[in-house]
Amino acid sequence: MHQPQDTLRHLRNVYLLRYSRLLWVASAILGVLCLASQNLNLGMLVGRSVLLVMLAGAGLMLVSLGREHLDTHPGWNPAVWVGGLAVLHALVWGFQARMGGVCLTLAIAFAGLAGVAFFTHWRLFLMSWLPVAGMPFLFDGPVTNAELLQVHVPLMAVVVVGIWQGHRMSMRMLENTLESRHLSELLARHRDQLEDTVTRRTTELEQSNDRLNNEVELRKQINQSLVKSEEQMNMAMAASGIGFWDWDIANRRVYHSDKQKFFGHATDDADYIDLESRVYEADRPRVRRALMLHLKDRTRYYHARYRIRHDDVDGYKWLEDSGKVIERDARGRPMRMVGTRRDITDDMRKQEELRLSSSLFNNSPDGVFVLDSDQRLRTCNRMFSQMFHQQKGQIIGLPLFQVIPTEQQSRIAQGMVNNGRWQGDIVALRKGHQRFPMSLTLTAIRDTDGRISHYLGIGRDLTDQRRSALQLDYLNNYDKLTGLVNRSYFHRLIKQFEEHEPLLRDHYAIAVLNLDRFKTVNDSLGQDVGDQLLKDVAARLNNLNDPVRQVARLGGDEFALYIDYEGDRQALDEVLALALEEVSRPSLIDDHELIVTASIGACIVHHDNLRQLLNQAISAMNQARLQGGNNVQFYRQLLPNQPEQRQNLEDSLKHAVDNGDLTINYQPKLNLATGLIDSVEALVRWHHPEQGPIAPEDFLPLAEETGLINRISDQVLQRACRDAANWRNQGLGDISVSVNLSGQQVFRDDLYDRVAGALEHSGLPAEYLELEVTESVLMEDAAHAQDFLNQLRSLGVQLALDDFGTGYSSLSYLKRLPIDTLKIDRSFLREVNDGGASQVIEAIMAMAESLKMSVVAEGVETREQLGYLKKRGCDYAQGFLISRPLPAHEILPLIRHSNLRLFGEAQPDQLH
Known part of the structure; x- marks a missing residue:
């Protein structure tokens, strides 16, 4: 039976005490090195070093006392004491490992030394290994958990594996040692017989241990290298977005990495991918050519960029393949080819954007340039260098x-x-x-740090634009013949009175001047002489001094004056008389001494006539012409001027509208082709209970000022439609009725609904209702006029242009309006009284025929005028010769008995 000294336990304890002192000394030395590597002050360095030395001293003392005690007490187990002290060391090193760097390396070294010192006691090693392996994750320090996982954990794992193998070998060695001792005892008895066997067995064991150790070390190195290489390759490929493919050409198999990334989810589990069918059709020839050239060994590498259909993306993605044949057979045929694949969709998109940006930069109609942070020119496009008449190379680098x-x-x-x-x-x-105007925009471009890196500039030469703007402004606002402002500009000028607040009373006047007998000059001497005369008159009027502020040509031989007489009525009268005098001065044109006179109409600007200024001045001018010309007439205000009288009249008119006291008279229109009265015009009338009949030209302006005109217009429209429908029901035939639209009514949004409602309630077919609009109202807002006329035309009603010839509408614009009838203003018929012809009427007739419009002549008062109109092919005649406006009950007999024979039976001055 063996003594306690001969047991495996005793032998392990002996080795434990023997090698553990190496651990205590090494721990103290490594600890001092670790502390020295940290930025610690001298006091902290000395204090912590003393702690480690004390722990090491305790360990050495335990070894010394333990060996003496073990010699006297072979059954004593020192593992408990050594293990406790080892745990204290391990805790210190576990804390030190969190500092990273040298300390982390020394902590791993301590764990390795603990494995060497405790190679006979596996549990003691684990007690020393666990704090070093786990504690760095429990405390904060310079080293991150990711670094611990990448460095510390793998090395600690290698240590524990190596120590485990060493422990197993050491245990075998100890067992062999004991066996050797036992054999030694036997050798003492049987030395000669067993010496060769022991020697051989020992040698074999040593060789086996050496081979095992070498194999373990080699495997460890190989595994570490493989793991490291694989990690590095995966990280590099993941960071660069590169995929891998391996083509076994001989067996027709292809391996694709990251199939879902490059081809989509549908190919995730697919063993085979038909790459060619996915390549964009236009790119296939290019890919095939690049591949075939490389397979035939004509290129060093295979390289291709192509678009491919992707299962998870709308449209396509761009891929880039690079590869090389790595194996060929004896005949040079390719057997295996490997390569990489990269998604370059973003690169190609950025390249396309860069190409477009470059194209935009170089072909921009504006001058584009870039400055550096010091505001020096870095680059510019062709337009910029042309703008400054410099070559690009001459200005690059300049401030x-x-x-x-x-x-x-x-x-x-x-x-x-x-x-x-x-x-x-x-x-x-x-x-x-050379000075020139230009628009300039400068914008700072900042880098990621917010600092200005460049400036982007855009410039444009405004020379042509300003020249065109001036020309366009002149064409829009000035008369080409005379150089005066035109009608449109003058309209905007007098419209400013509506914005004056307050408007100065008895301060401004508007005058319209018309040349007397100018038509005779044009007809006898030609248009060129007439144009020269107009230019001469325009120059004279433009030379008038204060209080004339502006002179305009309204059209033809009509001019307008804007006068700021500042309440001095005498100054106003004098300047108007001076205008007559200037116009009547003889003009010498092409050896012709011409003398013309003018008719001037003027109106005083006040709050009540702001929208009627030009109409009132024209009305006064017509009065001047009626009085023989060469005189000045002011617009006559027929309504009472006293506020109290005016208010009473306004109240009476409102009462008449509320009670339906306004009546309608109808003035017939004679169809000159048939001799029948088949159309009438509705005219509103008011019989005041005290003042008697009040003319429409007296109360309608008041109705417009007070807003009653819309209600009056609605009543006239509804009653006229109702009367016309009743006449049809009584068997009087197809009688059309004409209704005048007021200026305010034209601009109402609900005009279409009002007309449609009147037709629906009365039952009158739309084609028997004619709506009359004055030319001057249409010209106030021509664009709106076209829109609302088209809306009314869609109802099927007829449209007539009243007072034609006084509003100066252009022929080109008139062609776009859905007008059915032109009504010639009565002023143009006066020339026919003396048996003469009217060039204006004949021109209107010719124009109406070309536009396929009917013509109605107003103000027919003599048989000479009627005969002239019939001879010229006029469609309708209206005036006192035919009939005065009559109430509905009186117009019926006239309609019933109207025929051509009535002309012979009528009185000389009146047909009906």
Whole structure:
């Protein structure tokens, strides 16, 4: 039976005490090295070093006392004491490992030394290994958990594996040692017989241990290298977005990595991918050519870029393949090819955007340039260099204001400093010191740190634009013949009176001047002489001094004056008389001494006539012409001027509208082709209970001023439709009725609904209702006129243009309006009284025929006028010769008995 000294347990304890002191000394030395590597002050370094030395001293003392005690007490087990002290060391090193760097490495070294010292006691090693392996994750330190996982954990795993193998070998060695001792005892008895066997067995065991150790070390190195290489390759490929493919050409198999990433989810589990069918059709020839050239060994590498259909993306993605044949057979045929694949969709998109940006930059109609942070020119496009008549190479590198000399330099620089942006129009100098206008925009471009890296500039030469704008402004606002402002400009000028608040009373006047007998000059001497005469008159009027503020040509031989007489009525009268005098001065044109006179109508501007200024002045001018011309007439205000009287009249009119006291008279229109009365015009009338009949021209302006005109117009429209429908029901035939639309009514949004409602309630077919609009109202807003006339035309009603010839509408615009009838103003018939012809009427008749419009002549008062109209092919005649306006009950007999024979039976001055 063996003694306690001969047991495996005793032998393990002996080795434990023997090798553990190496651990205590090494722990102290490594600890001092670790602390020295940290940025610790001297006090902390000495204090922590003393702690480690004390722990090491305790360990050495335990070894010394333990060996003496073990010699006297072979059954004593020192593992408990050594293990406790080892745990204390391990805790210290576990904490030190969190500092990273040298300390982490030394902690791993301590764990390895613990494995060497405790190679006979596996549990003691684990007690020393676990704190070092786990504690760094429990405390904060410079080293991150990711670094611990990548470095610390793998090395600690290698240590524990190596120590386990060492422990197993050491246990075998100890067992062999004991066996050797036992054999030694036997050798003492049987030395000769067993010496060779022991020697051989020992040698074999040593060789086996050496081979095992070498194999373990080699496997460990190989595994570490493989793991590291694989990790590095995976990280590199993941970071670069590169995939891998391996083509076994001989067996017709292809391996694709990241199939879902490059081809979509539908190919995730597919063993085979038909790559060619997925390639964009236009790219297939290019890919095939690149592949075939490489397979035939004509290129060093295979490289192709192509578009491919992707299962998870709308449209297509761009891929880039690079590869190389790595194996060929004896005949040089390719057997295996490997390569990489990369998604370049974003790169191609950015390349396309860059190409488009470059194209936009180079082909922009504006001058585009880029400055560096010092505001020196870095690059520019062709348009910019052309703008300054410089070659691009001559201005690159120059400061901004040396390239763009301008007096606004300080203002631009200040704007860039304050806002990082400046935009505006400047006057710049180009080569040769030529000044020109340009628009300039400068914008700062900042880098990721917020600092200005560049400036983007855009410039445009405004020379042609300003020239075109001036020309367009002149064409829109000035008369080409005389150079005076035109009708449109004058309209805008007098419209400003509506914005004056308050409007000065008895301060402004508007006058319209018309040349007397100008038509005779045109007809006898020609249009060129007439144009020269108009230019001469325009110059004379334009030379009038205060209080004339503006002179305009309204059209033809009509001019308008804007007069600011500041309440001095005598000054107003004098300037109008002076205008007559200037016009009547003889004009010498082409050896012709011409003398013409003028008719002037004027109206005083006040709050009540702001929208009727031009109409009132024209009305006064017509009065001047009726009085023989060469005189001045002011617009006559027929309504009472006293506020109290005016209010009473307004109340009476409102009462008449509310009670339906307004009546309608109908003035017939004679069809000159048939001799029948088949159309009438509805005219509103008012019989005041106290003042008696009040003329429409007296109360309708009041109705417009007070807003009653819309209600009056609605009543006239409804009653006229109702009367016309009743006449049809009584068997009087197809009688059309004409209704005048007021200016306010024209601009109402509900006009279409009002007309449609009147037709529906009365039952009158739409084609027997004619709506009359004056030419002047249409010309106030021509665009709106076209829209609302088209709406009314869609109802099927007829449309007539009243007072034609007084509104100066253009023929080109008239062609676009859905007008059925032109009504010639009564003023044009006066020339026919003396048996003469009217060039205006004949021109209107010719124009109406070409536009397929009917013509109605108003104000027919004599048989000469009627005969002239019939001879010229006029469609309808209306006037006192035919009949005065009559109430509905009186117009019926006239309609019943109207026929051509009535002309012979009528009185000389009146047909009906």
